[in-house]
Amino acid sequence: MNAFVxxxxxxxxxxxVRLDELVALRSRVAKAALPRLESRAxxxxxxGSRLYGRGMDYAExxxxxxxxxxxxxDWRLTARSGRLHTKLFEEEREGRLLILxxxxxxxxxxxxxxxxxxxxARVVALAAWYVVRAGERVGLMEFGDxxxxxxxxxxxxxxxxxxxxxxxxxxxxQSSRGESLSNALQRAGRLMHxxxxxxxxxxxxxxxxxxKGRLLDLTGKADVRVLVVADAxxxxxxxxxxxxxxxxxxxxxxxxxxxxxxxxxxxRLGAGQQRLNAIAQSLGVPHRTIDTAADPLDALLALLALLAxxxxx
Numbered sequence: 526m527n528a529f530v531x532x533x534x535x536x537x538x539x540x541x542v543r544l545d546e547l548v549a550l551r552s553r554v555a556k557a558a559l560p561r562l563e564s565r566a567x568x569x570x571x572x573g574s575r576l577y578g579r580g581m582d583y584a585e586x587x588x589x590x591x592x593x594x595x596x597x598x599d600w601r602l603t604a605r606s607g608r609l610h611t612k613l614f615e616e617e618r619e620g621r622l623l624i625l626x627x628x629x630x631x632x633x634x635x636x637x638x639x640x641x642x643x644x645x646a647r648v649v650a651l652a653a654w655y656v657v658r659a660g661e662r663v664g665l666m667e668f669g670d671x672x673x674x675x676x677x678x679x680x681x682x683x684x685x686x687x688x689x690x691x692x693x694x695x696x697x698x699q700s701s702r703g704e705s706l707s708n709a710l711q712r713a714g715r716l717m718h719x720x721x722x723x724x725x726x727x728x729x730x731x732x733x734x735x736x737k738g739r740l741l742d743l744t745g746k747a748d749v750r751v752l753v754v755a756d757a758x759x760x761x762x763x764x765x766x767x768x769x770x771x772x773x774x775x776x777x778x779x780x781x782x783x784x785x786x787x788x789x790x791x792x793r794l795g796a797g798q799q800r801l802n803a804i805a806q807s808l809g810v811p812h813r814t815i816d817t818a819a820d821p822l823d824a825l826l827a828l829l830a831l832l833a834x835x836x837x838x
Contacts, residue, residue: 632754
């Protein structure tokens with residue numbers, strides 16, 4: 526279902542994703558007073574280990590032992606001490622965030638400011654800039670419109686790749702029957718490859734009965750966050766009036782005046798976000814909900830930041 530907006534141009538930032546807007550969000554993140562991140566942190570319960578090898582950060586030097594790589598000899602310490610010493614290196618544990626982006630047709634709906642799909646793209650772009658600023662890698666996986674995947678990359682190049690993919694995927698919409706959230710979560714579990722954090726961005730309408738079990742499974746592999754994007758009509762009782770809507774090119778007008786009629790309409794529209802939030806709540810997965818008119822930065826920072834002791838999830 527698409528809310529009718531009388532706009533002719535593509536990439537308007539309301540019905541279609543704009544690349545310049547996504548790139549400009551970098552300055553928002555750069556100016557924000559960011560809380561401490563879970564950067565380069567292992568999943569809860571795991572202990573860091575010192576691993577040594579080529580191409581890693583220098584840790585210390587020790588007496589040479591048979592089998593040590595002679596190319597790693599510490600010649601200065603060897604000269605001072607008169608005994609062979611080998612340089613040891615500590616692995617830099619680089620955090621990786623995989624973002625699961627809902628691209629179902631239901632995301633192309635909006636009655637305030639922009640479509641849910643455009644708001645979701647803004648969330649993803651902000652997350653990408655946030656993560657690479659912390660020295661982490663960011664990857665992107667879509668579910669719904671297709672199975673496209675962007676492998677995790679670091680630095681500004683990684684965030685720009687995410688922004689480019691968002692615009693490209695939005696413009697090159699594929700014919701698809703959709704994908705359940707449970708299947709997407711299962712697929713993500715097979716694509717982890719060192720990922721230690723996952724952010725799910727969805728309106729929840731693809732949330733099925735099996736999603737709770739799949740989400741629980743994923744929390745055993747990574748630190749999971751959920752951000753629900755919803756329209757104002759999905760979050761509260763719509764005011765009385767006439768609502769022009771569009772679905773697959775067909776325009777219709779819905780008339781809502783009676784309180785019961787308006788409540789039933791809101792409950793049908795908001796069923797997805799209610800299910801997804803309820804599942805996240807039951808599993809203790811940190812989650813936030815934003816509407817299409819909101820500035821998503823604060824909600825996103827609250828999800829991705831390391832929660833302070835005693836903070837409520």
